[in-house]
Amino acid sequence: MxxxxxxxxxxxxxxxxxxxxxxxxxxxxxxxxxxxxxxxxxxxxxxxxxxxxxxxxxxxxxxxxxxxxxxxxxxxxxxxxxxxxxxxxxxxxxxxGKLVLWSAQPGLVDEQGAVLKRADLHHLAIANPKLAPYGAAGVEALKKLGLLDAWQARFVQGENISQTYQFVASGNAELGFVALSQVWRDGKITAGSAWVVPTANYEPxxxxxxxxxxxxxxxxxxxxxxxxxxxxxxxxxxxxxxxx
CATH class of the missing domain: 3.40.190.10 (Periplasmic binding protein-like II)
Structure with a gap:
């Protein structure tokens, strides 16, 4: 045996x-x-x-x-x-994948993404659009909304989507474009506040x-x-x- x-x-x-x-x-x-x-x-x-x-x-x-x-x-x-x-x-x-505008602060991001029109926020984290598809999607969404020029000088750019998430989670950026998978488990946002960006605003x-x-x-x-x-x-x- x-x-x-x-x-x-x-x-x-x-x-x-x-x-x-x-x-x-x-x-x-x-x-x-x-x-x-x-x-x-x-x-x-x-x-x-x-x-x-x-x-x-x-x-x-x-x-x-x-x-x-x-x-x-x-x-x-x-x-x-x-x-x-x-x-x-x-x-x-x-x-x-799905793009989401996320903040670690509860209540900061509304369900329509109107927070992006605020001029009093200092930093928006986004992954390098030349290297990361989620970063490219974030830029595309801002263009569709007519808000790219308003935000570009306030970008905090991550090398990849993990670093971008960390910028927001740590508070170095008030909000940022991240992957929904980073803040979503079993049907709900795990922390903070978020707006799931409509897929019509960026290429799949x-x-x-x-x-x-x-x-x-x-x-x-x-x-x-x-x-x-x-x-x-x-x-x-x-x-x-x-x-x-």
């Missing part, structure tokens, strides 16, 4: 694999939860690095050994496929996954992408305020 158990353990050890994942900062929290569930059910290990999609693109092009990219847009994965850095036919949308934030070349032929990388398409993963993604 012991010999059989040891043989089974050796087989599982040989089968188990590790996957290197680059994940957009807005999806870091749900991905940590998903990774734990994936590890439990698959036996594989997940190594996560979170950051801005724009920076990941540059790192991948420079030879970073990521096997899976979970981007904050659909353009970067498509570009990597077109440029031969990712595997054709593996790109898919794992989530559709389609967040795509893709298998990068180092992940080709790697069991864990392929298994993770399959897991993200399953019902259990979708339930977690929805609970963080994303659409599918």
């Amino acid at each position: 012991l010999a059989g158990a040891l043989a089974c353990g050796a087989w599982l050890s040989a089968w188990a694999d590790e996957v290197q994942v680059a994940v957009a900062a807005n999806f870091a929290a749900p991905m940590q939860k998903l990774a734990a569930e994936f590890e439990k059910t698959s036996g594989h290990k997940v190594m996560l690095v979170s950051g801005s999609t724009g920076k990941f693109y540059a790192q991948i092009k420079n030879g970073a050994p990521f096997e899976v990219l979970l981007a904050a847009d659909d353009e970067t994965p498509a570009k990597l496929v077109a440029e031969g850095a990712a595997q054709p036919g593996t790109q898919f949308t794992y989530a559709i 934030i389609r967040q795509d996954a893709v298998l990068l070349n180092p992940g080709a032929g790697r069991p864990a990388a392929q298994a993770l992408l399959k897991f993200l398409k399953g019902d259990a993963a979708k339930a977690v993604i929805l609970s963080y305020g994303y659409a599918l």
Whole structure:
């Protein structure tokens, strides 16, 4: 019996694999939860690095050994496929992100976003629109509202959406554009006050996954992408305020 158990353990050890994942900062929290569930059910290990999609693109092009990219847009994965850095036919949308105007102060942000018309507020946090799709969406929303010129000099710019969130959470900015997933759990805002920006004010934030070349032929990388398409993963993604 012991010999059989040891043989089974050796087989599982040989089968188990590790996957290197680059994940957009807005999806870091749900991905940590998903990774734990994936590890439990698959036996594989997940190594996560979170950051801005724009920076990941540059790192991948420079030879970073990521096997899976979970981007904050659909353009970067498509570009990597077109440029031969990712595997054709593996790109898919794992989530559709939502933009929210958020403040750590209860009652500051109203449900119509009229707070953006106030001239007495000093700072609006926003992710670098050249690197972060949520930052680009925030700029687009301000343009649609005719308020970009009024706010541009008051921007506090984060390198990615996680840093942008921290600017607001710490009070260094009274309000900011962040991902709904950062302040939403199971149908409600977790703290402060917020306005979920109508999707008509910005292009849909389609967040795509893709298998990068180092992940080709790697069991864990392929298994993770399959897991993200399953019902259990979708339930977690929805609970963080994303659409599918």
